Amino acid sequence: MSIRVEQVTKRFGAFTALDRLTVEAKGGELLALLGPSGSGKTTLLRIIAGLEHADEGVVRYEEEDVTGTHPRQRGVGFVFQHYALFRHMTVFDNIGFGMRIRKESKQVITQRVRELLHLVRLEGLENRFPAQLSGGQRQRVALARALAVQPKVLLLDEPFGALDAKVRQELRQWLRQLHDEVPITTIFVTHDQEEAFEVADRVVVMKSGRIEQVGSPQEVFDHPANPFVMDFLGHVNVFHGRVHDGKMVAGGIEFNAPENSANAPNATAYVRPHDVDLTRIPESTESIRVKILQINPAGAVARVRCYSEEFGITLQIDLSRDRYLALKPVAGEELFASPRHARIFSPKEDYSI
Amino acid sequence: MTEPARRGFSRSREPAWLKWLLIGIVYLIVVVLIIVPLLQVFSIALSAGWNAFVQKALVDPDSLHAMWMTFVVSSISVTINIFFGMALAWAVARFQFPGRTLLISMVDLPFAISPVAVGLMFMLLFGRQGFFGSTLEEWGIEIVFSTPGLILATTFVTLPFIARELIPVMEAIGPDEELAAITLGASGWQMFWLVTIPNIRWALLYGVILCTARAMGEFGAVSVLSGKIAGSTETMPLRVDKLFHEHDEPGAFAVASILTLFALMTLIAKAALEHWVLASIKKPDANEL
Numbered sequence: 192m193s194i195r196v197e198q199v200t201k202r203f204g205a206f207t208a209l210d211r212l213t214v215e216a217k218g219g220e221l222l223a224l225l226g227p228s229g230s231g232k233t234t235l236l237r238i239i240a241g242l243e244h245a246d247e248g249v250v251r252y253e254e255e256d257v258t259g260t261h262p263r264q265r266g267v268g269f270v271f272q273h274y275a276l277f278r279h280m281t282v283f284d285n286i287g288f289g290m291r292i293r294k295e296s297k298q299v300i301t302q303r304v305r306e307l308l309h310l311v312r313l314e315g316l317e318n319r320f321p322a323q324l325s326g327g328q329r330q331r332v333a334l335a336r337a338l339a340v341q342p343k344v345l346l347l348d349e350p351f352g353a354l355d356a357k358v359r360q361e362l363r364q365w366l367r368q369l370h371d372e373v374p375i376t377t378i379f380v381t382h383d384q385e386e387a388f389e390v391a392d393r394v395v396v397m398k399s400g401r402i403e404q405v406g407s408p409q410e411v412f413d414h415p416a417n418p419f420v421m422d423f424l425g426h427v428n429v430f431h432g433r434v435h436d437g438k439m440v441a442g443g444i445e446f447n448a449p450e451n452s453a454n455a456p457n458a459t460a461y462v463r464p465h466d467v468d469l470t471r472i473p474e475s476t477e478s479i480r481v482k483i484l485q486i487n488p489a490g491a492v493a494r495v496r497c498y499s500e501e502f503g504i505t506l507q508i509d510l511s512r513d514r515y516l517a518l519k520p521v522a523g524e525e526l527f528a529s530p531r532h533a534r535i536f537s538p539k540e541d542y543s544i
Numbered sequence: 545m546t547e548p549a550r551r552g553f554s555r556s557r558e559p560a561w562l563k564w565l566l567i568g569i570v571y572l573i574v575v576v577l578i579i580v581p582l583l584q585v586f587s588i589a590l591s592a593g594w595n596a597f598v599q600k601a602l603v604d605p606d607s608l609h610a611m612w613m614t615f616v617v618s619s620i621s622v623t624i625n626i627f628f629g630m631a632l633a634w635a636v637a638r639f640q641f642p643g644r645t646l647l648i649s650m651v652d653l654p655f656a657i658s659p660v661a662v663g664l665m666f667m668l669l670f671g672r673q674g675f676f677g678s679t680l681e682e683w684g685i686e687i688v689f690s691t692p693g694l695i696l697a698t699t700f701v702t703l704p705f706i707a708r709e710l711i712p713v714m715e716a717i718g719p720d721e722e723l724a725a726i727t728l729g730a731s732g733w734q735m736f737w738l739v740t741i742p743n744i745r746w747a748l749l750y751g752v753i754l755c756t757a758r759a760m761g762e763f764g765a766v767s768v769l770s771g772k773i774a775g776s777t778e779t780m781p782l783r784v785d786k787l788f789h790e791h792d793e794p795g796a797f798a799v800a801s802i803l804t805l806f807a808l809m810t811l812i813a814k815a816a817l818e819h820w821v822l823a824s825i826k827k828p829d830a831n832e833l
Contacts, residue, residue: 240727242723242726242727262723262726262727263726263727263729263730263731265727267727268727269723269724269727271720271723271724273720275720275721275723275724276721276724277721277724277725277738277739277742278721278743279742279743280742288725288728288730288738289728289729292728292729292730292734293729336724336728337727337728339728340728340729
């Protein structure tokens with residue numbers, strides 16, 4: 192079932208949480224709402240579920256207008272950030288709750304709970320209480336409980352937020368698999384771009400109650416629509432300069448500006464840490480002389496922090512393992528940084544962090 | 545884990561004599577101020593022998609009626625306060641509205657006002673010369689010097705107990721479980737009975753016990769409003785007071801000892817409840833994923 196939110200506005204006092212926002216989740220899609228805290232993503236999710244009322248705008252399930260429908264009648268499965276398991280009920284009773292409300296027979300409930308326990312890999316834990324489960328187990332009970340009522344749409348609020356890194360990683364992959372097995376329309380909220388990219392079919396990047404960009408993870412990462420998205424998706428090095436005759440000039444370096452760029456007295460170039468190379472001798476006239484401040488070689492890439500006197504900025508450079516071992520930079524050393532690729536934004540696209 | 549270490553730390557810093565001195569003082573105060581008077585009540589009550597005690601406390605019609613009144617007044621007051629307390633805790637813990645903070649502080653007002661003042665206040669409102677007095681008389685409703693007055697006063701005085709227990713518990717639990725029940729298809733009542741009540745049951749029971757204890761012992765406000773008509777508007781504390789002033793000491797202490805016994809019973813119920821809740825919390829720890 193597809194979900195459409197049209198021109199929805201939500202205010203809390205003087206604060207506008209959502210500002211005439213329109214977004215659609217296609218039937219069977221796994222959609223991520225990605226944004227910093229205060230961007231309105233959780234509010235949007237709660238409006239879709241009916242737990243919050245929109246001040247203006249319409250929510251549609253398929254073509255049906257459900258804006259005024261009580262959450263009880265919407266047939267959504269909602270997984271709360273802190274799971275909201277019924278603490279006085281066992282895992283079995285938690286999962287069976289929705290069916291019990293629907294007056295299903297004991298047999299049907301038992302049968303379906305067993306299936307769900309198998310689906311979320313919690314067989315044998317049906318008599319535990321939520322307090323006796325780990326975070327990851329609670330998360331899966333919450334999912335099973337939401338799936339038990341065969342919802343038309345599954346809504347997850349920061350589903351992995353409260354878990355430690357390793358469990359989070361496992362659950363992400365598991366959620367992706369689960370969605371492939373049970374392909375119901377799923378919308379989840381996250382502030383972690385890696386999480387959104389890894390799990391979702393499409394990502395909606397939000398800021399201050401508006402949508403900044405919608406697209407597949409690849410589209411959003413490769414072609415960020417504006418500086419905010421660029422910056423939000425990971426660390427960037429920022430160079431200030433001007434656009435002139437199709438070139439962006441910043442100090443001694445030149446980048447190719449996007450086609451049809453008008454000349455602009457001030458523009459900004461954004462360079463990702465992995466798009467900068469580091470060498471002992473200048474690669475070209477555009478190489479920037481930098482002084483190494485700090486190196487963190489632990490991890491998939493070696494993270495190097497260095498300072499450019501010319502630009503007066505600190506640069507973040509990610510070197511591949513091989514490159515790092517070949518170069519072996521040391522703190523205090525003077526090297527040359529060469530940006531290979533940049534995205535140029537002129538100031539008319541207003542931008543503030 | 546840190547608990548034993550910390551205890552050891554403080555033990556090494558404070559001399560043993562100080563510790564025992566402080567403990568001794570506490571015990572002395574407890575014995576002199578609580579245990580001795582308590583035993584005294586029972587010993588004087590039984591000083592004229594067991595039969596006299598039974599006669600005074602359990603056979604005398606006025607004493608029996610006082611016991612009945614105490615039962616009626618406190619059970620109705622506690623029931624009213626259960627509804628009021630839950631409604632208030634719900635409103636305060638689940639909604640934001642203007643005057644919310646003021647309302648929370650207002651709940652404590654009955655604790656702050658002297659019960660005698662409360663009695664006088666109701667007297668001035670509902671008494672014959674009072675603000676609503678003539679209207680009530682027209683409608684044939686008696687409040688002052690009758691049971692409704694006693695209930696009103698007792699309810700007012702015990703108002704904070706249940707609400708005070710419930711508000712922090714409901715705030716701590718938060719609305720998510722209730723919302724989860726709603727998204728799973730539960731109606732308001734189903735949510736209330738299947739999710740809210742089980743979550744607040746211990747706090748509610750605790751509040752009810754404290755409220756009952758206080759309601760049974762209420763003297764000040766009730767004393768002003770009751771008129772102290774034996775066999776009619778006399779509750780146990782009033783009966784004790786009256787017998788004492790009539791120099792019927794064994795009688796006064798006999799009724800007092802019954803009242804004390806009730807109080808001890810609520811105390812035991814409270815202790816048992818605490819023990820029970822503590823045991824139910826100490827479940828085995830979560831297994832790893």
